[in-house]
Amino acid sequence: MANYRESYGLFACLGILFNHESPLRPHRFVSRKITAAVARIGAGSRERLTLGISRFAAIGAGPPITSRRCGRCFQHDEPGDFVVATGVAHSLEEFVAAAFAQVGLDWRDRVDYDASLARPSDIRVLARRSYKGGTSIGWRPTVSFAEIVARMMRAEREGSGST
Numbered sequence: 001m002a003n004y005r006e007s008y009g010l011f012a013c014l015g016i017l018f019n020h021e022s023p024l025r026p027h028r029f030v031s032r033k034i035t036a037a038v039a040r041i042g043a044g045s046r047e048r049l050t051l052g053i054s055r056f057a058a059i060g061a062g063p064p065i066t067s068r069r070c071g072r073c074f075q076h077d078e079p080g081d082f083v084v085a086t087g088v089a090h091s092l093e094e095f096v097a098a099a100f101a102q103v104g105l106d107w108r109d110r111v112d113y114d115a116s117l118a119r120p121s122d123i124r125v126l127a128r129r130s131y132k133g134g135t136s137i138g139w140r141p142t143v144s145f146a147e148i149v150a151r152m153m154r155a156e157r158e159g160s161g162s163t
């Protein structure tokens with residue numbers, strides 16, 4: 001983006017939205033695999049959830065919050081590159097525990113770890129603080145981690161997530 005700003009004088013912004021979660025994410029993402037399985041288990045399925053990763057990630061809310069973040073980048077007086085992130089990392093275990101809490105079950109009774117599913121190339125801690133995004137555009141997280149998980153679980157139970 002800097003090249004387009006400098007070479008062509010364009011008002012170009014780059015918004016790097018760090019780890020937003022949403023029920024609109026495809027099921028290939030681990031967060032959606034978890035919420036879908038937990039919703040089925042909460043509805044009476046006898047299945048077990050098997051995971052192979054145990055990383056930490058900064059988790060923020062997805063749409064419509066994400067679109068508001070992007071909009072603020074374009075409303076800024078000066079164009080630039082904006083990293084927008086919560087800066088607070090949560091473990092996958094915390095995500096799983098919060099999802100199971102939504103259906104009133106203890107996750108430790110239904111979750112298995114399978115080392116063969118682990119991806120050694122995964123970054124162990126995936127968290128970032130906002131750079132410009134939290135300061136110059138005035139963005140702060142407004143949706144808590146627990147509320148993000150609750151929204152995702154509600155969408156799974158209502159069948160309103162993506163496929």
